[in-house]
Amino acid sequence: MSRWPKVLPPIDPEQARINDDFMRHWHEVFPNRFGIADRWGHRYVVEHVPESFRRTLEVGAGIGEHLTFETLDLEQEREYVALELREEMAERIRARFPRVQVRVGDVQGRLDFPDTHFDRVVAIHVLEHLPDLPAAVRELRRLCTPHATMGVVIPCEGSLATTVARRISAQRIYERRYARPYRLFIEREHINRPWEIVEELAPHFVTMHRGAFPVPLPIEWCNLFLGLTLRPRP
Numbered sequence: 001m002s003r004w005p006k007v008l009p010p011i012d013p014e015q016a017r018i019n020d021d022f023m024r025h026w027h028e029v030f031p032n033r034f035g036i037a038d039r040w041g042h043r044y045v046v047e048h049v050p051e052s053f054r055r056t057l058e059v060g061a062g063i064g065e066h067l068t069f070e071t072l073d074l075e076q077e078r079e080y081v082a083l084e085l086r087e088e089m090a091e092r093i094r095a096r097f098p099r100v101q102v103r104v105g106d107v108q109g110r111l112d113f114p115d116t117h118f119d120r121v122v123a124i125h126v127l128e129h130l131p132d133l134p135a136a137v138r139e140l141r142r143l144c145t146p147h148a149t150m151g152v153v154i155p156c157e158g159s160l161a162t163t164v165a166r167r168i169s170a171q172r173i174y175e176r177r178y179a180r181p182y183r184l185f186i187e188r189e190h191i192n193r194p195w196e197i198v199e200e201l202a203p204h205f206v207t208m209h210r211g212a213f214p215v216p217l218p219i220e221w222c223n224l225f226l227g228l229t230l231r232p233r234p
Contacts, residue, residue: 005132045151060126205230
């Protein structure tokens with residue numbers, strides 16, 4: 001039997017509210033308190049942009065953090081689509097970046113764009129969250145032009161470095177803020193491990209470059225994040 005889509009355990013309304021609140025809170029806290037780690041992922045993606053591109057799709061755009069790292073001309077800005085699952089966070093993007101297109105939607109389903117519409121895709125801290133990751137990967141492949149570039153950043157979930165760093169960062173903040181175990185949040189959010197993500201990407205995309213933080217080696221146990229630059233397979 002396929003392990004996809006992954007089925008999450010039931011959750012009560014109060015825990016759902018807390019998890020949504022922390023997701024919004026973490027998007028504000030992470031770049032301010034842990035800027036070095038946050039900047040690495042955004043910079044990795046912009047350092048590997050294609051020489052020329054017109055249309056960008058950013059999935060899981062949060063509150064628009066990545067857009068502050070982009071250098072776009074007027075046409076690229078108009079053709080930049082920030083896709084976010086939560087309407088409240090999408091509104092934050094619209095307020096901060098009124099010239100980009102902001103859509104509310106789920107990349108695990110079919111998006112309202114034609115085939116081969118985008119020549120660039122950005123997915124920073126997104127793919128680890130998706131219960132139906134294979135559906136999302138297929139949809140991203142459908143939307144890419146044959147020569148598109150996709151920039152991906154994912155956490156090294158399960159690594160020693162991530163476990164230690166989390167105890168003094170997100171876990172500490174969550175448990176102080178809500179007086180509940182952090183596992184109630186993270187076990188529903190970071191549900192895909194790096195090897196699973198790479199495994200699902202491989203049939204549809206070719207990896208052109210790999211990066212890692214903080215140790216510049218593609219080894220999970222000592223790193224917090226992995227970066228991938230990919231091209232669609234023919």
